[in-house]
Amino acid sequence: MFSLVLVADQRNVVASITAAQTVDVRFPTSQQLDGSDAMNPDPDYSAAYLSLVTDAEDGHLGAGFVFTTGRGNNIAAEAIQTIADDLVGESVEDLLADMGATYRRFVYDSHLRWLGPEKGVVHMAIGAVVNALWDLKAKRAGRPLWQLVSSMSPEELVGLVDFRYLTDALTPDEALEILEKAAPGRAERTDQLVARGYPAYTTTPGWLGYSDEKMVRLAHEAVADGFTQIKLKVGGSVDDDVRRLSLARAAVGPEVKIAIDANQHWDVDQAIDWVGRLQQFDLAWIEEPTSPDDLVGHATIRRAIAPTPVATGEHTANRVMFKQLLQLEAIDVMQIDAARVAGVNENLANLLLAAKFGVRVCPHAGGVGLCEAVQHLSMIDFVAISGTTDDRYIEYVDHLHEHFVNPVRIVDGHYVAPLAPGAGTEMLAASLAAYRHHTAHDRS
Amino acid sequence: MFSLVLVADQRNVVASITAAQTVDVRFPTSQQLDGSDAMNPDPDYSAAYLSLVTDAEDGHLGAGFVFTTGRGNNIAAEAIQTIADDLVGESVEDLLADMGATYRRFVYDSHLRWLGPEKGVVHMAIGAVVNALWDLKAKRAGRPLWQLVSSMSPEELVGLVDFRYLTDALTPDEALEILEKAAPGRAERTDQLVARGYPAYTTTPGWLGYSDEKMVRLAHEAVADGFTQIKLKVGGSVDDDVRRLSLARAAVGPEVKIAIDANQHWDVDQAIDWVGRLQQFDLAWIEEPTSPDDLVGHATIRRAIAPTPVATGEHTANRVMFKQLLQLEAIDVMQIDAARVAGVNENLANLLLAAKFGVRVCPHAGGVGLCEAVQHLSMIDFVAISGTTDDRYIEYVDHLHEHFVNPVRIVDGHYVAPLAPGAGTEMLAASLAAYRHHTAHDRS
Structure with a gap:
């Protein structure tokens, strides 16, 4: 018995x-x-x-x-x-x-x-x-992932990170120091997050395939919805970019920030010339001006177009690449992605590197599920690592959230802090069934 | 009709x-x-x-x-x-x-x-x-691939290369100039290759899992077989490395070159310390001292351990990464790989970059089929691009050649120039059948 x-x-x-x-x-x-x-x-x-x-x-x-x-x-x-x-x-x-x-x-x-x-x-x-x-x-x-992780001790958090190939820029002791410095304010910042959420910016108006009318309408809506930054895709034609930025700036007014994103379209010299033509529109940042692998190229571009900030990261393969972007002073904004690197652990390394080098983190999101996943990482950063949301935003795009068990909620230009247990990554069984794809080939 | x-x-x-x-x-x-x-x-x-x-x-x-x-x-x-x-x-x-x-x-x-x-x-x-x-x-x-490609006109060769993300280091015009400069000597160098082959070095003695006795025996054999450079794996324990290098140097004498390969094992500072202990053995190069992505790290290591040459490339993901290794003066030896990047075309870009920066190319080989494939690239480089084999070697390891329709042939420490039509990449049908693997899982 x-x-x-x-x-x-x-x-x-x-x-x-x-x-x-x-x-x-x-x-x-x-x-x-x-x-x-x-x-x-x-x-x-x-x-x-x-x-x-x-x-x-x-x-x-x-x-x-x-x-x-x-x-x-x-x-x-x-x-x-x-x-x-x-x-x-x-x-x-x-x-x-x-x-x-x-x-x-x-x-x-x-x-x-x-x-x-x-x-x-x-x-x-x-x-x-x-x-x-x-x-x-x-x-x-x-517990929601952000609360679970940001309630772990500084020592436990250091144990989650792989410092291999990082120690010339960030040692475990330095990481511990950053985490211990942030520890006393954790409870207060958790309350702040629950009360006010985390700032968002929206890319919804800016897709390159949208007409001018649709872009302007969506830019107006973004401001009405409380967003203080929008982002426009650029890089198709410089004349089109000048026209679209001019329309967008007129639509949102001088106070709302406008970032631009070239999605790796340019070579280094071309990026410098092209951004030079667009700087008149007071750019929040230029994102992915060239190959995500071209760390030296980003540094060259950043020096040439200062003070316009340079942002990249959604295609940055791992923490070793982020380390070098910081060592080379190649970026002003680190754009981590929840589904590019080896998960939460490697993104903790990326957040600690950013904190060590004093670079702000504005995650890439959109796609499907990236908003749901990455919000937790920014909230961990605020509560347990950098301790600040100053000039930081999580990207927001309003696509495909309806397929998630706990979709993100945006209120007044902020991500509402999720309270449901989990990492936000679970999709609805009905969506999985409805959009399942079968690849035709059979490997011999 | x-x-x-x-x-x-x-x-x-x-x-x-x-x-x-x-x-x-x-x-x-x-x-x-x-x-x-x-x-x-x-x-x-x-x-x-x-x-x-x-x-x-x-x-x-x-x-x-x-x-x-x-x-x-x-x-x-x-x-x-x-x-x-x-x-x-x-x-x-x-x-x-x-x-x-x-x-x-x-x-x-x-x-x-x-x-x-x-x-x-x-x-x-x-x-x-x-x-x-x-x-x-x-x-x-x-025709064998090396002859086919190295008989194309400089303009045709330029057309094979994607210069996107390269133009701050190598323009199409600069590539054309390199190729045109090499054009007059093509016939003579083709004859040289057919007569004498391309220099090889061997990694056969150096695997970390081999006993001292096996390593020394294979090192003696390598010298007897006409090789003028061997390579040893290092990075397990520095004391073991000192002992093995001491034995290897005694075995091959002072004239034969010994390269070492850490296969990414170290952080930057660790690489500098460890190689410092091994430099007494007159190293031909230190290969893969740290993460292949750590371009800045390779540059730091190279400055610290000069004049010991630094080599890398078998895990270098693409031409943009090679470009930066050259821009940062991070390597002395570029180790292209036939099966890592996007094929012959991207390796032509890598060879042209090396020529532009005056860095020698010593390809990675071994594995299965890498020797068969990469020999063509070095031969193209000699005939149509760099025009030299000075201090250049193709890696050789004598594994698994028997599975290829046209296996490489090594005579007196040289790759015999292949004359069979093709790229050397075709395996025997019997080998494909005998070693076919089936992965058990079924994705739902």
Whole structure:
């Protein structure tokens, strides 16, 4: 009798991962030219989406995803499935107890590492798996991810970060110092977040495929909705950019900030010339002026177009690249992305690097689910790392939120702090079923 | 009657791609610790291998591959299949007539680009497809790839390169100038290659998992075989490295060069300290001292350990990263890899960048098929670009050559110039069948 009770208890407490299910989900966004820019004329916002299922009685799923723009979503799904298959049968408690070790286990798989290292499809897929585990951990704790992480001790947070290749710019001791300095104000800032939310800016008016009329109408609406910054895509034609910026500046007035985004369209010299023609419109920043890999190029551009701020990061492959953007004084704004690097852990490294170098963080979002996921990271940054929201905004685009169990809420130009347990990454089962994509080929 | 003849002629001349077949091939090399180093303790050398089949009567296949170290080879295969599926039904002549346009078509697929851009699994898969098309083109021309490419005009070669993101370091006009300067000596250097081959160095003695006795025996054999440079893996323990280098130096004598390779094991400061302890052994170069992404780190290390040369490149994701390694004066030796970047075209950009900056190129090889593929690139460099083999070597490792239709031949420490038509990338059908791997998971 006693042993039966013990078995029943173990089943409750010691749960296992029973399934790792990856779905290729694609939304036909290209039909409206939503998301169109100088390098992405017709994206179909898509997610290679992972559900980790356990045998715990709580019924919680861990959800994570790679965001893509359509073709190739199956490649990301194959990568996620390959990594997550390994977890089936493992103890949930062991995996979640030391998320630093769990993250490093994936990144240091020497075979998978060959396919990066720490970049591209495999790295993004590791991010989806890591984020799914964080979602599960937060749900089991009954807390939103931002509160779970920002209530961990400075020492615990340092343990989540991989400092390999960072120590010439940021040591564990320096990270600890940053976190300890922010610790006393955590409770007050948590209250502030719950009361007022986190500032947002909107890219909704600015897609390159929109007519002038639609852009101006949406810019007016953005201001009416309480946004204090908007963003316009540029880089198609400089004359078009001058005309659109002129119309946008007239629409929003002198007080609202306007950022521009070239989506990697230019070479270095071309970026300098082109931005030179647009600086008259008082730019909040120029985003992705050239290849995201061109760290030296960003530094050259920044020096040439000062004081216009330079922003990049949504395609920055990993913390080593961010480290160098900071060492080279190449950026004013770090734009982390929730689904590009190896998940929450690596983004903590990125946030700590930004804090060390005194650079502000304004995350990339939009796509599908990126707003839901990245808001937690900015809120962790405010509560536990940088301690400030000054001149910081999370990008907002109002696409596809309806497919999430806990969609973001924007009130008066601010992200409302999410209070539902989890990382915000769980999609509705009905959406997964309705937009599931099957790739036709069979590999021999 | 006339129309029937015309149809028959068209079938001969206007061929189509009729199939793109990807196979996941894995060799159990980890059983012998072949290929073991500080970051790769147990690689299973593998290839995600593509055959492009046509309906031409010549029966030629186009073969290309991504090299991997085992797990994840299925992900590369999925990527290759996704890209190559698009080609089925297309005209072979159209695809091969302008290989510059064909290469750009893959790299600028905006959806696939999101998964890089130009890095990781998708970029490597594009390389496999591009290389398979080059293999087909060379076979149809009845020439080895190195002769086919190095007989193209300087203007044609410039047309193969994508100068986007390069123009602050290398313009098309500068590339043309380099190629035109090399043009007069092409015939003479082709004869030299055919007569004497291209210098090689060997990594066969140096794997970290080998005993001292095995390493010393293989070092003696290397010298006896005519090699004038060997390479040792380092980075496990500095005391072990001192002992092994001491034994190796005694084995090969003072004249034979010894390079060392840390396979990304160190942080920047650690690399400087560790190499400082090993410089007494007169090092030909230190390879991959830290993260391949840490361009600034390589520059810092190079300044600190001068005059020991710094080498890297086998994990350098693309031409934009190589550009910066050169701009930052971070390397003395550029180690291109045949299966890391987007194929022959992007490696022509890398070779031209090296020529512009006066840096020598010593390609990475080994693995499976990398020797067969990369020899063509060094030979193109000698005949048509740099015009020199001074202090240049192609890496050689004697693994797995028996699986290729035209395996490399080494005579007296030199790669014998291949004369068989093609790019060297075709594997034996029997090997593909014998080592085919099936990944167990089914994505839902």
